Amino acid sequence: MNSGIRFDSVTVAYDGNVVLDALDLTVEPGEVMALLGPSGSGKTTALRAVAGFVRPVSGRVFLGGRDVTDLPPYRRGVGMVVQQYALFPHMRVEENVAFGLKAQKVAKGEIRGRVAQALDMTGMAAYARRHPRELSGGQQQRVAIARALAIRPGVLLLDEPLSALDARLRSGMLAELARLHRELPDVSILYVTHDQVEALTLADRIAVMDSARLRAYGTPRELYRSPSDEFTASFVGNANLLPVTVGEEGVFFGGRRIKVSGQAPGAADTLCVRPHLVGLGDGPNQLEGRVSEVQWRGATHRLYVDVDGHRVMADVRELKDPPSHGDAVTLHFAPDDAVLLAAGGSHD
Structure with missing residues (x-):
């Protein structure tokens, strides 16, 4: 079993266009690593390089410490599940799950047991004789996962x-x-994935991709609480990104002095605070502004507040009498809940 993945400066290009640029990343044995980023960021290309469907122009791919860069997909021993299930419509569920085992020339007597085990693990044992068209989307995806797991x-x-x-x-x-x-x-x-919730829910670590490059990686908590730059802050959860000036006298936003715990990572020009950490009413680091939009989200209200021409989001517990468009409000946030980001990013 080739557990663990290592990208050693892997670069992939099509017709001279670099779609994955010198990726260095390690997925430890037993770890869930989420590749998170927008379309075209290089995340799917990285996955396909592991599967063997694309060939790096430079760099090496290792599985379980073994260099597999030059091996064809069927010799890598990886399981893969894609968005559209890719089940064979003419085959029953059990036949779909057995497909990879037959390709590996596993003994017939062993195939039956491994198919049953994979279907049981994914809760699909009762559907073994059905065709894909007789299943819901979620059930079809379970079958696709069972097929990937059957080859162990x-x-x-x-x-x-x-x-x-x-x-x-x-x-x-x-x-x-x-x-x-x-x-x-x-x-x-x-x-x-491009879905933040999926990455935060499942991953032991997240690698944030953008424009073919790795921007940041770390545990979900690290990236959420202490993002390294504006892109990571805005892509791993919602974020207020406010332009600030940092000097010997402190941190200032729109002429107001802002108290921030800890030190800036060198030069900083952006303050990050998550919307759920912004409160309504008096408190530390007060910001006065006018409501531009109110969204009811069940347990919370999302307030969009214009503060000196900058939009500030606040997620507050459901209010019986929420403010309306144009109302003057006061927001606040604690010094411990604000993070200073390094200079060099763009502001919305």
């Missing part, structure tokens, strides 16, 4: 596996994937 891979590659599902099914499948991770502690999982 050391590495499982998941490429936007939940994006075709509706919100309710997606939530249920997230729970199922988390359960599978607990039951398969030795399998390394590389999970490609």
Whole structure:
């Protein structure tokens, strides 16, 4: 079992256009690593380089310490699940799950047991004789996962596996994937997504990709609480990014002095504070402004407040009498809840 993944300065290009630029990244054995980023960021290309579907122009790919850069996909021993399930419509569920085992020339007597085990693990044992057209989208995706697990891979590659599902099914499948991770502690999982919730929910670590390059990586908590730059702050959760000036006398936003715990990472020109950490009413680091929009979100109200021409978001607990458009309000946030980001990013 080839558990663990290492990208050693992997670069992929098509017709001279670099789509993955010198990626250095390690996924430890048993770890779930989410590749998070917008379309065109290079995350799916990285996954396909592991699977063997694209060939790096430079750099090497290692699985379980073994250089697999020159190996064809079928010799890498990885399981892969894609967005559109890719089930064979003419085959029953059990035949779909057995497909990879037959390709590996596993003994017939062993195939039956491994198919049953994979279907049981994904909760699909009762559907073994059905065709894909007789299943819901969520059930089809479970079959695709069972097929990937049946070959007992050391590495499982998941490429936007939940994006075709509706919100309710997606939530249920997230729970199922988390359960599978607990039951398969030795399998390394590389999970490609553009969905922040999926990455924060499942991943042990997140690698943030943008414009073919790795921008940041760390645990979900690290990236959420202490992002390294504006892109990471805005892509890993919602963020207020406010332009500030930092000098010997302190941190200033729009002429107001802002108290921030800790020190700036060198030169800083942006203050980051998460919307749920912004309160309504008097408190430390007060900001006065006017409401431009109010959104009711069930348990909370999202307030958009114009403060000196800058939009500040505040997620406050559901209000019986929320402010209206144009109302003057006061916001506040604690010094411990603000992070200074290094200079060099752009402001909205």
